[in-house]
Amino acid sequence: MSVLLIAEHNNKNLKPFTLNAISAASKIDAEVHVLVAGSGCESVAKEVAAVPLVKKVLHCDSPNYQNYLPENLAPLVTKNADKYDHIVASANTFGKNFMPRVAAALDTSQVSDIIKVNSPDTFVRPIYAGNAFATVKSNDKKRCVTIRPTSFEPAPKTGGSAQVDKVDAADIPNFSKFVKREETKSERPELGTARIVVSGGRGLESGENFKLINDIADKLNAAVGASRAAVDAGYISNDHQVGQTGKVVVPDLYIAVGISGAIQHLAGMKESKIIVAINKDGEAPIFSIADYGLEADLFKALPEFLSELNKLNTIQK
Amino acid sequence: MSTNPPDDNATEESVKLKESGKVKEIVAVTIGDDKAQETVRKALAVGADRGIHVKSDTYIEPLGIAKILKKVVEKEKPDMVFFGKQAIDDDCNQTGQMLAAMLNWPQATFSSKVTLKDKSMEIVREIDEGLETVEVNLPAVVTCDLRLNEPRYASLPNIMKAKKKPIDQMIAKDLGVDITNRVQQLKVEEPPKRKAGIKVANVAELVSKLKNEAKVI
Incomplete structure (x- = not known):
């Protein structure tokens, strides 16, 4: 039993919501492994290895993953999914984009945007714009779950020293291309995590x-x-x-x-x-x-x- | 029965592409009970050419919906499939991406601008950090944000005309795909209600409350 979590990062630093996802993943199972896929993202792999709740880091470095295109990322996740009962990511535009592709490839019914882990197969998620909370049980053998980051505390960042394993890139379909990203630059705190x-x-x-x-x-x-x-x-x-x-x-x-x-x-x-x-x-x-x-x-x-x-x-x- | 709001944006975008002469035919598809046909009629009234209603009287999860749509796509062989980016009741945000994976097609999710080229589409996507532009080869799946366009209203003459447009019917359970639901809903509860607090008389009182009572500033 173990959980594979897909880290969100910008090839230099880990995005903060991954820490919230790690703490949620650890409530599903203590054996949390994190996949860091990117290009020149070794510093991110190190950052994740220092998170005490992380037991192992899978580091895949390839230009294929520089821009996290879901068409490229999903086959890598699927290829590494064999040993895991749960595949987990944040329910933000990163996780929402690629996770359903993984779920479809594994023929598993994704549980989106959970706010609570009751047990490894039972979760709580909001429906009707948060006007109701549904408790759902996944009967799939392998479960794809996305996590609402703000419903879980961020995991502590330092003190751990998880093993980092290199993993090979997967074949990519070559039918989508990243063109550009226009990020809003601001000196202010990030909206998702601001006090x-x-x-x-x-x-x-x-x-x-x-x-x-x-x-x-x-x-x-x-x-x-x-x-x-x-x-x-x-x-x-x-x-x-x-x-x-x-x-x-x-x-x-x-x-x-x-x-x-x-x-x-x-x-x-x-x-x-x-x-x-x-x-x-x-x-x-x-x-x-x-x-x-x-x-x-x-x-x-x-x-x-x-x-x-x-x-x-x-x-x- | 009403259409899920971002799905209206999906219909509108395909109608705009047809009006620009780049798309020949629009097929509107829905999966659900007999009432769901109304959503196809609505799409026909704003410009879709024909409809497909895959009948199912029971709830089907996004995974099952994607499998059904894969069957429809294999039959119809479209160049593009447009979706709303999420359902506003269950907020799953899965079906478009799942279909793309099953067909081994590229996808552009949360799209706020679509430019159709010869054999590809350039799409601006709304992401948490701002905007991202991707180019996807055709055939492709597009999921639409509410900001992609302004869905039009159907005119009365077009509503009348839509009644004559054909809607093919298929039966979900006869399509030979496994649509068994895997996620069981154990219970649904109302979240703890938030109570209204107090009204303050002026800005000075507000700042004082935040500083001394709530202690948040």
């Missing part, structure tokens, strides 16, 4: 007005989020979207500004520890889940918020 998130919605009325959100975010060392309406309207890029079809965030503090609170948005943030809503519509559904609601015009409230924050002697970082 504080400040999100704006349609109420912001324009992309320029997001400056009001950004100023608060910078003051609080927070990430900037957005509702789907704000992204659709072109106020801000897609990687900021919080919700059912965007990202799920669970910060200590979530500040929703000019967001009415459609269930699709709530699906992405309602597990946050403290929720603040600022909205001029006192009837907005967001107030029904907010710990602190402020019924106010955001164009007045946000500048005041910033000046109140400036008055504080200290702000937690």
Whole structure:
């Protein structure tokens, strides 16, 4: 019995959500092996080997895996799947992209986006935009599982020294090509892992007005989020979207500004520890889940918020 | 019965490709009970040419759905198969990728821009870090994001015309594929309800609460 987890990285560093996936995988079975497939990604293999919950690292270095094309990655995972009862990855755009290809190749029914491990074959996953939790049992012999990273604590990063085994690349089909990646560069913390998130919605009325959100975010060392309406309207890029079809965030503090609170948005943030809503519509559904609601015009409230924050002697970082 | 929202984007994109003269025929496929046919009729009303309804009165998992669609694809031999990126009820986000793997085709998931070339497609995909562009050879599977396009509404005359377009019927269990469900739903519970907190009178009170009561800033 052991688990094979597929690491997400950028060929230099491990992506933080892999640590959450490792801790989830260790709840399925203590024998967690991690596949690091990439190009020139030796530093990542070392980083993973230092994670105490990891028992073995499979390191596959080949230009085939430089850009994690699912058509190339899935056959490598499938080829190494023999010895494992579980194949695991994060349920983000990385894991969602390749894992179903692995599941199809292994003729196994994937269990997506789990938030709890009850036993090696029984998991809890949200359905209906998080309005219900389904407990499901997988009757497959081999199980492909994706993990909602924010539902599990990240595994400690250092202190381990797992064995690193080199594995050979698999044949690739050569019918897809990576062209380019346009990553949004930001000095702010990553949305998925930030301690504080400040999100704006349609109420912001324009992309320029997001400056009001950004100023608060910078003051609080927070990430900037957005509702789907704000992204659709072109106020801000897609990687900021919080919700059912965007990202799920669970910060200590979530500040929703000019967001009415459609269930699709709530699906992405309602597990946050403290929720603040600022909205001029006192009837907005967001107030029904907010710990602190402020019924106010955001164009007045946000500048005041910033000046109140400036008055504080200290702000937690 | 209503269509899963991103599947409307899938229909719209194929109709746009047909309008541009690059696609000859659109076949709309659904799998489900008799009511599911309404979703095919809807696609026919916005521009699909004919429909296929694979009848099944029971729930089929994405793996089984992909196996059924593989049979349909082998019969119809399309150059492209468009899907919504996920179902908004079970949020599995699997079927398109599974079909692509079973056919040994490339895939472009979470697509927000599709450019059809001679023998390939260039696709912009929405990923967690921003945007990614890939080129996939045809035939290929595309799964569509809600931002890919703005699905049109069917006009009344087109709804009437759609009633005359053919819908072939197949029976899921007669297709010779194993569609047994492997994941058993043991129970469904309501998550713990979050209670509304308090309304604060002004910004100063809000900041004071966050600092001194919630202790999060």
